[in-house]
Amino acid sequence: MLLLSVLLVASGLRVGGQVQAANEGIDQLTHLLRRQDREDRAQRRLRLALGDATRVAEQGKPVADRRWAELAAELRAFAVLSASSNGGDAAALSPELHEALAQTRAAALGFVPTARDLIEVARRDPTAIKAEMPGFLGALKRLEAERTEAREALGRAIEEAVDANIAFSRRNTVRLLAGALAAVAVLFAMAVWLRLRVLKPIVAIASRLRDFDDERPDAAGVPGLERADELGDLARGLSEYREAVEARRAAQRRVDFLAHHDALTGLPNRLLFENRLAHELARSRRTGDQVAVFAIDMDGFKGINDRFGHAGGDEALRRAAALLADCIRADDLVARIGGDEFAVIQVAPSQPAAAEALLSRLSRATAKTADEEVAIRMSVGVAISGPDQDGDELYNSADMALYRAKGDGRNTARFFDTGLQEEIRLKRRLARDLEDAIEAGGLYVVYQPIATAGAMRVVGHEALLRWRHPELGEIAPAQFIPIAESTGQIGRIGLWMADQAIAAAATWDPSVALSLNLSPIQFREPDLGGALLSLAERHGVAADRLEFEVTESATLLGHHRDAVLATLRRLQAAGARIAMDDFGTGHSSLSNLKDFGFDKLKVDRSFVAAMLTHQPSASIVKATIGLGRSLGVRIVAEGVETERQLERLREWGCDQVQGYLIGRPATRDEVDRRASVGVP
Numbered sequence: 001m002l003l004l005s006v007l008l009v010a011s012g013l014r015v016g017g018q019v020q021a022a023n024e025g026i027d028q029l030t031h032l033l034r035r036q037d038r039e040d041r042a043q044r045r046l047r048l049a050l051g052d053a054t055r056v057a058e059q060g061k062p063v064a065d066r067r068w069a070e071l072a073a074e075l076r077a078f079a080v081l082s083a084s085s086n087g088g089d090a091a092a093l094s095p096e097l098h099e100a101l102a103q104t105r106a107a108a109l110g111f112v113p114t115a116r117d118l119i120e121v122a123r124r125d126p127t128a129i130k131a132e133m134p135g136f137l138g139a140l141k142r143l144e145a146e147r148t149e150a151r152e153a154l155g156r157a158i159e160e161a162v163d164a165n166i167a168f169s170r171r172n173t174v175r176l177l178a179g180a181l182a183a184v185a186v187l188f189a190m191a192v193w194l195r196l197r198v199l200k201p202i203v204a205i206a207s208r209l210r211d212f213d214d215e216r217p218d219a220a221g222v223p224g225l226e227r228a229d230e231l232g233d234l235a236r237g238l239s240e241y242r243e244a245v246e247a248r249r250a251a252q253r254r255v256d257f258l259a260h261h262d263a264l265t266g267l268p269n270r271l272l273f274e275n276r277l278a279h280e281l282a283r284s285r286r287t288g289d290q291v292a293v294f295a296i297d298m299d300g301f302k303g304i305n306d307r308f309g310h311a312g313g314d315e316a317l318r319r320a321a322a323l324l325a326d327c328i329r330a331d332d333l334v335a336r337i338g339g340d341e342f343a344v345i346q347v348a349p350s351q352p353a354a355a356e357a358l359l360s361r362l363s364r365a366t367a368k369t370a371d372e373e374v375a376i377r378m379s380v381g382v383a384i385s386g387p388d389q390d391g392d393e394l395y396n397s398a399d400m401a402l403y404r405a406k407g408d409g410r411n412t413a414r415f416f417d418t419g420l421q422e423e424i425r426l427k428r429r430l431a432r433d434l435e436d437a438i439e440a441g442g443l444y445v446v447y448q449p450i451a452t453a454g455a456m457r458v459v460g461h462e463a464l465l466r467w468r469h470p471e472l473g474e475i476a477p478a479q480f481i482p483i484a485e486s487t488g489q490i491g492r493i494g495l496w497m498a499d500q501a502i503a504a505a506a507t508w509d510p511s512v513a514l515s516l517n518l519s520p521i522q523f524r525e526p527d528l529g530g531a532l533l534s535l536a537e538r539h540g541v542a543a544d545r546l547e548f549e550v551t552e553s554a555t556l557l558g559h560h561r562d563a564v565l566a567t568l569r570r571l572q573a574a575g576a577r578i579a580m581d582d583f584g585t586g587h588s589s590l591s592n593l594k595d596f597g598f599d600k601l602k603v604d605r606s607f608v609a610a611m612l613t614h615q616p617s618a619s620i621v622k623a624t625i626g627l628g629r630s631l632g633v634r635i636v637a638e639g640v641e642t643e644r645q646l647e648r649l650r651e652w653g654c655d656q657v658q659g660y661l662i663g664r665p666a667t668r669d670e671v672d673r674r675a676s677v678g679v680p
């Protein structure tokens with residue numbers, strides 16, 4: 001471009017120079033023409049003056065000497081003028097013109113002597129003028145002819161030069177114009193090139209970098225990597241930088257993911273759940289939506305773990321996670337809180353409708369697994385956000401509802417309500433008050449007789465725990481025992497209770513047995529058997545007077561199973577008997593019966609209560625009695641309240657009976673009084 005401009009300027013200058021040179025040539029020609037004009041005028045004046053003087057002289061009139069002298073002087077001046085007419089710069093003139101000018105000068109110089117001669121003759125002898133005149137006129141005519149020719153040649157030359165100059169100027173103007181146009185075109189082309197090759201790629205690179213900044217994982221690569229120029233270098237440098245940053249980000253994302261997700265199921269973990277819950281609660285305050293939190297617990301997970309090992313347990317957890325993830329909508333969140341606990345956050349404009357819909361999807365999904373080897377069953381507690389509730393509170397409410405759902409029989413769902421909150425508050429209070437109930441004298445033991453079905457002879461007493469709360473009055477064991485179990489207080493209370501009961505039994509007829517209920521939780525105590533036996537020994541009660549009642553849940557106690565078995569074996573080895581309590585309500589597997597070597601089965605009172613009106617219950621009672629027969633195990637029917645029930649049980653061959661018909665649970669003093677008067 002620079003070169004082009006230089007060329008353009010140079011050519012402009014050159015054209016200017018040429019035009020000027022041409023103009024100078026024209027000036028020179030004009031000058032020559034003017035000079036010819038001057039010489040011509042001088043020549044004409046000379047001719048006229050000479051003609052006048054010679055005519056006067058020929059007429060014989062006197063001509064003053066002075067006049068002749070003036071003529072001579074004028075002729076001399078003409079001679080000088082003509083001699084100095086050298087034709088200018090010969091190189092600038094055409095040969096023809098040069099020749100014409102030279103001829104004119106020659107004619108002028110030829111004319112001067114003839115004129116001088118004429119003057120001399122006319123001065124001296126006017127009569128000789130006539131003779132002299134033809135020579136003079138010849139020279140003059142030749143001079144005039146030459147001069148005319150020279151002037152015409154000069155005129156032509158000037159005309160040609162002017163024409164040539166005009167043509168030249170026009171040509172060069174067109175050329176300059178074309179040059180300028182070319183320059184503009186080149187400029188434009190360069191602008192376009194600059195835009196396509198440099199600006200556009202830079203804009204493209206910048207826009208990719210913006211994508212990259214927005215952390216768009218699908219962003220295309222940096223364009224222009226293949227270019228060999230500086231832009232290519234730039235693109236490659238940025239691309240490398242970008243890859244490095246991308247790798248770091250990927251690693252960071254992985255770390256973030258691991259920090260917020262559960263490795264087994266891939267679900268969000270508790271941390272992410274808590275963050276999201278806080279976020280959704282804050283947002284719902286603006287939008288007016290309601291947040292539902294679902295606390296979910298797998299039912300029977302321990303049993304699955306026991307039966308199928310850890311791998312089977314993990315598989316069940318993964319299936320439960322997938323099932324939950326299938327039931328929720330894209331906006332909801334399902335998290336694994338730990339163990340077999342899950343939680344869901346559901347935000348919806350109208351609750352509990354959305355929560356109920358989710359629960360029914362969940363219950364359909366779990367029902368579908370019923371026929372599989374490991375059925376997925378879940379208990380669910382739901383809480384719906386109220387104003388200004390924080391995440392912890394809401395989750396705790398859902399957890400309370402879950403607790404209730406579990407208590408209500410598994411594979412169900414419960415919504416949290418204020419009644420439940422009241423119940424939970426009471427449970428917390430009872431748990432607290434139970435701490436010092438023994439010391440405060442609130443706990444005491446009652447004894448319910450167990451008699452033979454035939455002769456109705458009392459063969460034993462079952463010890464049952466009672467709690468008289470200082471403010472709330474009598475609290476049912478069905479209410480406080482689960483609390484004592486959940487807080488672990490049952491261990492201490494159970495031993496205190498055994499101590500009381502064995503002490504009482506020590507005062508009874510040695511043929512009367514004592515039945516003690518053992519909570520599954522008590523088996524966590526490693527030397528439960530030893531502790532119980534040493535109590536019996538301390539109170540002087542023979543171990544074979546003791547019966548221990550355990551529910552089937554104790555026998556299913558997962559990894560404690562061996563410990564439970566060992567404890568029961570130890571007690572049996574010492575002579576004690578083991579009874580399976582509440583038979584028929586649990587899983588009641590025959591293999592359990594066999595493995596644990598039960599000495600007794602206690603038919604649950606719910607079957608006894610229903611057996612006269614409800615055929616299936618009657619069948620269960622009958623079948624259980626038959627089973628006892630064939631296994632050589634004693635059968636005790638609980639909750640016998642009527643003579644008709646007793647009669648029917650006798651018919652079916654039941655060994656022993658227990659219930660209000662035989663005797664209500666009574667205090668130790670009451671039992672002693674009854675024994676002394678011979679009533680059961």
Ligand code: C2E
Pocket residue numbers: 448463464465476477478481497517518519549581582605638639640641658659660661665
């Ligand atoms: P369980 O072991 O099945 O005890 C029998 C329950 O049936 C007792 O209720 C008793 O009062 C009740 N009962 C007895 N005869 C009849 C009857 O004819 N009709 C009706 N409707 N009920 C009758 P209680 O004392 O309320 O005990 C409830 C449960 O609490 C017990 O069921 C037992 O599982 C648990 N429990 C009670 N005392 C203890 C204890 O010292 N240790 C442990 N671990 N659990 C205990």
Ligand code: CA
Pocket residue numbers: 462517549581
């Ligand atoms: Ca019992």
Ligand code: CA
Pocket residue numbers: 581582602604605638
């Ligand atoms: Ca029972």
